[in-house]
Amino acid sequence: MGDGRAVLVEAVKVKALEFREVSKTFKSGALGRRVTAIKDISFQLEEGEDLAVIGPSPSGKTTLLKLIAGIYRPDKGEILIFGKSIVNNLSWARKNTYYISQQMQLNKKLTVKEEITYFQELFKNPISRECVEMLELVGLSERDYDRRIETLSETQMTILKVVLGLIKKPKIMLMDNVLGEIDQKIIEGFTKVLNSIEGLTMIIVDKNIDLLNRVCEKAMILIDGKLMDIGKVKDILSDYPYKYDVEVSWKHDVDENKIASLGYPYQKIGGMVRYYLRNETELKEAMEKIIGEMDKIMQVQVSGIDLEDIYYWRIYPKQLNEKNK
Amino acid sequence: MPLNLKILTVAKRYLRLDLKYKFQLAMDALVIAGNFIGFGIIGLFLEARGGVMPEGYTFEKFMLTGTYLWTMMARTYDDCIRLLGEEASRGTIMLLIESNVTITQALIGRAIASTIKYTLITSAFGLPVLKYIGALNLRIEQTPMLMLGYICSWLFTLGLSMIMVAMTLIFKKIGMVTTSVMEIVMMAIGFYFPIELLPKQLWPITGIIPFTIGMQIFRDIMILGYPRDSINAVYSSIGMGIMKMVTSTLVFSIIAIMILRYAIIKAEKWGTVEQY
Numbered sequence: 033m034g035d036g037r038a039v040l041v042e043a044v045k046v047k048a049l050e051f052r053e054v055s056k057t058f059k060s061g062a063l064g065r066r067v068t069a070i071k072d073i074s075f076q077l078e079e080g081e082d083l084a085v086i087g088p089s090p091s092g093k094t095t096l097l098k099l100i101a102g103i104y105r106p107d108k109g110e111i112l113i114f115g116k117s118i119v120n121n122l123s124w125a126r127k128n129t130y131y132i133s134q135q136m137q138l139n140k141k142l143t144v145k146e147e148i149t150y151f152q153e154l155f156k157n158p159i160s161r162e163c164v165e166m167l168e169l170v171g172l173s174e175r176d177y178d179r180r181i182e183t184l185s186e187t188q189m190t191i192l193k194v195v196l197g198l199i200k201k202p203k204i205m206l207m208d209n210v211l212g213e214i215d216q217k218i219i220e221g222f223t224k225v226l227n228s229i230e231g232l233t234m235i236i237v238d239k240n241i242d243l244l245n246r247v248c249e250k251a252m253i254l255i256d257g258k259l260m261d262i263g264k265v266k267d268i269l270s271d272y273p274y275k276y277d278v279e280v281s282w283k284h285d286v287d288e289n290k291i292a293s294l295g296y297p298y299q300k301i302g303g304m305v306r307y308y309l310r311n312e313t314e315l316k317e318a319m320e321k322i323i324g325e326m327d328k329i330m331q332v333q334v335s336g337i338d339l340e341d342i343y344y345w346r347i348y349p350k351q352l353n354e355k356n357k
Numbered sequence: 358m359p360l361n362l363k364i365l366t367v368a369k370r371y372l373r374l375d376l377k378y379k380f381q382l383a384m385d386a387l388v389i390a391g392n393f394i395g396f397g398i399i400g401l402f403l404e405a406r407g408g409v410m411p412e413g414y415t416f417e418k419f420m421l422t423g424t425y426l427w428t429m430m431a432r433t434y435d436d437c438i439r440l441l442g443e444e445a446s447r448g449t450i451m452l453l454i455e456s457n458v459t460i461t462q463a464l465i466g467r468a469i470a471s472t473i474k475y476t477l478i479t480s481a482f483g484l485p486v487l488k489y490i491g492a493l494n495l496r497i498e499q500t501p502m503l504m505l506g507y508i509c510s511w512l513f514t515l516g517l518s519m520i521m522v523a524m525t526l527i528f529k530k531i532g533m534v535t536t537s538v539m540e541i542v543m544m545a546i547g548f549y550f551p552i553e554l555l556p557k558q559l560w561p562i563t564g565i566i567p568f569t570i571g572m573q574i575f576r577d578i579m580i581l582g583y584p585r586d587s588i589n590a591v592y593s594s595i596g597m598g599i600m601k602m603v604t605s606t607l608v609f610s611i612i613a614i615m616i617l618r619y620a621i622i623k624a625e626k627w628g629t630v631e632q633y
Contacts, residue, residue, distance in 0.1 A: 058628050069628075095628070103454060105625045126457050136455070137448030141377035153366045154456055197455070 047115065048204060048233040049077040049100065054109035056095055056257075069095040071257040072109070077250070079114075079203070082227075082234040084244035084265075086339060087254035088347045093237040094133070096254065097206040100235065101131035114203065127155075130197035133208035138189060138196075140182035144172065147181065147192065151199040162225050163195045169221045187215040191222070204233045211238045211247070223247050241340040251339055253346050260346050265339060272345070274308035274337050276315045280322060281305075281331040290328065294321050301344055308341070367458055367466025368473075375474055382474075389428055389475070390482050396424045397486065409551055413581045418492040422579045423548045425483040426507070426572060429475045430514040431539060436471040437464055437518035438535050441525060450631045460621055460630075461614065464522060468515045487579065494582040503578045505599065509606040510571035516613030517542070523620035526630070546572050552590040560590045567609065570602035 056070040070092045077083055085093045098104045099111060102118050102125045111118045118125040138147055144167075148159060167173070170188045181189065190213040197205060205226070214222055223246075226234065238244055244251070245265065252262040261268055274297075281304055282291060291298065296307045296318055309315045315334070322332055375382065400417030410416060440463060444450040453463055487493040495503060517538065524531050543549060545562070546569040555563055563569050573591055577584040584595050592598030624630040 104628045136451040139449055150370050
């Protein structure tokens with residue numbers, strides 16, 4: 033009975049987005065050399081799912097979002113939104129997606145009300161409860177709608193950009209490095225409001241991987257335009273052999289031999305050394321060793337494996353010193 | 358949303374934005390006033406050779422009626438070809454795309470807003486000047502004809518700006534082309550001198566430009582109060598002139614839209630649609 037229901041639920045899940053072997057190249061430089069931004073990518077996303085796209089810069093993250101938004105056309109392959117090809121239904125696709133980026137600016141001379149009215153008139157949609165809630169999160173109540181956009185703070189402007197998108201009632205929201213522009217104090221409220229919108233699929237690119245870890249249930253890792261990994265965050269994490277990381281900030285005079293002497297796989301990231309541990313027993317042992325070396329250490333931080341670790345493993349695989357494993 | 362309503366919404370937005378930049382508005386008004394003063398002086402102190410001006414015309418009336426129509430069209434053209442660059446420099450080009458407005462719709466919206474703006478400013482200076490020199494002889498029954506000439510000239514200008522925007526989308530920087538094209542058009546449509554003074558071999562080409570016929574009809578109605586039955590270099594009968602003007606406007610507009618559409622698709626493929 034239980035299995036039958038699961039099959040039924042599986043059957044009614046709607047494919048919000050489908051990439052079929054999509055490639056995109058750009059001309060670069062005076063000689064017109066072609067640079068691959070996206071290479072033979074295929075994946076699917078169901079309605080209402082939130083996907084974090086992570087990868088170094090450049091790895092094709094923004095290109096991926098702009099392809100979905102219909103701003104770019106793929107060189108090869110097909111992109112389907114709710115089963116419809118973007119290229120053949122460009123206007124429809126643009127209406128049902130909303131791409132928002134750091135670079136997108138509002139007309140600063142206009143008022144909040146004028147920008148909202150413009151979108152309302154274009155899409156014939158009223159301002160929803162979620163929009164009002166979101167504006168209130170950043171202290172913009174109805175009496176502030178007459179304020180010129182140039183008088184708003186960075187966070188308020190970003191929220192207004194999101195609100196304009198919500199007036200459009202998109203089925204897919206594409207956020208390109210937007211979360212970082214929002215005051216971290218309200219980020220939880222912001223994502224809560226977005227998640228309360230039924231059926232809204234979100235694809236988010238952001239430098240703050242820790243934040244993506246909290247917001248998205250699915251993740252995709254892109255490196256050099258190639259899809260390295262995609263799936264539920266917890267599934268991706270369970271595929272990796274390590275469960276904990278201990279970030280140690282060694283003093284400057286500590287040499288490589290000392291760092292390696294703890295006996296666990298590690299990776300150097302900036303001034304930090306991150307040790308990877310398989311289970312609680314290893315964690316306990318490692319902590320005892322670290323405590324023994326406290327006179328050579330400035331700072332220690334322990335956490336569970338998350339997307340950030342996987343991101344670093346994938347980007348800098350050669351730097352993962354696994355000799356100790 | 359119906360296409361025409363969307364364009365009107367965009368036009369309203371551009372008009373609203375224009376009104377926010379008051380210094381720019383004041384400068385525009387000053388330049389337009391300067392145009393009337395400059396061409397007024399030329400018309401006043403220069404005299405056309407005997408027999409060059411049509412009967413009932415003076416060179417002053419010729420210049421200033423031309424200035425009146427030309428200013429409205431040329432300023433609209435300028436605004437349109439600057440549209441993408443301005444949107445890009447303000448950083449609002451993505452907002453435009455994300456509001457589901459195509460470049461073509463934005464361009465038409467911009468043209469409508471600019472036409473309203475410049476018609477008001479130009480008329481504020483131009484109509485009193487034309488009245489003063491006796492070149493405001495418009496009769497009410499000639500208004501539809503005047504409007505037809507105006508609309509065809511406007512559509513031609515819009516089409517020309519679409520082609521220029523298409524070139525910008527493809528080549529990004531096109532230098533002085535936009536200005537040079539307008540200089541050539543000014544000569545070809547008979548802005549500086551009567552069209553008959555151009556070499557006869559050019560008459561078939563210049564005579565087919567909608568703006569040429571629009572300009573002749575506009576001047577005739579404003580100065581004489583009616584369009585002439587025939588103008589050697591342009592049309593043999595007014596009916597033929599109107600047919601030629603409407604047909605060439607339609608053909609030119611379709612070609613311009615197709616060129617712009619081609620350029621937009623190319624820019625989307627190259628991934629340069631939002632870069633200027």
